[in-house]
Amino acid sequence: MRRWIMLLTGSLIVILAACTKYEIPKPPCPEDLPTNVSYSGDVQPIFDASCVMCHSGGQSPDLRPDWSYDELIDGGYVDTDFPCSSKLYETLIGSHADRVTEDEVLTILGWIDEGAEDN
Numbered sequence: 864m865r866r867w868i869m870l871l872t873g874s875l876i877v878i879l880a881a882c883t884k885y886e887i888p889k890p891p892c893p894e895d896l897p898t899n900v901s902y903s904g905d906v907q908p909i910f911d912a913s914c915v916m917c918h919s920g921g922q923s924p925d926l927r928p929d930w931s932y933d934e935l936i937d938g939g940y941v942d943t944d945f946p947c948s949s950k951l952y953e954t955l956i957g958s959h960a961d962r963v964t965e966d967e968v969l970t971i972l973g974w975i976d977e978g979a980e981d982n
């Protein structure tokens with residue numbers, strides 16, 4: 864009887880250990896991001912064209928030109944240490960995937976990767 868219990872416990876541990884290997888993988892973080900991205904010249908124009916119709920006060924973050932930078936930084940939408948963990952990036956590849964092109968997403972990610980400066 865004891866042996867059975869040990870065997871059962873043993874196999875349970877093996878099964879549980881195996882399960883943790885099969886977590887749903889996050890999409891890999893893109894490499895070779897664009898460099899020298901300008902917030903005012905490259906990022907804000909994307910917001911102007913594709914975002915402000917919804918994000919202009921009522922829906923946060925407020926992405927209108929005079930507000931967007933502070934909203935994104937102060938609101939914790941960007942993570943310059945782990946750009947792909949940024950809420951902004953996660954939203955763009957998640958619920959907002961059909962609202963931006965791949966190039967636009969990479970531009971925004973490149974800007975975060977370079978330190979999310981107000982440049």
Ligand code: HEC
Pocket residue numbers: 909910913914915916917918922923924926940950951954958959962963
């Ligand atoms: C058609 C309206 C619409 C457009 C266009 C739109 N959004 Fe959104 N956005 C929403 C709504 C509604 C939510 C809340 C639900 C969700 O997360 O999808 C949201 C959520 C977000 C969030 C997460 C907010 C939070 O606090 O969790 C971010 C970041 C964001 N949007 C950024 C953008 C950017 C950048 C663009 C332009 C590329 C954009 N949105 C375009 C409607 C829109």
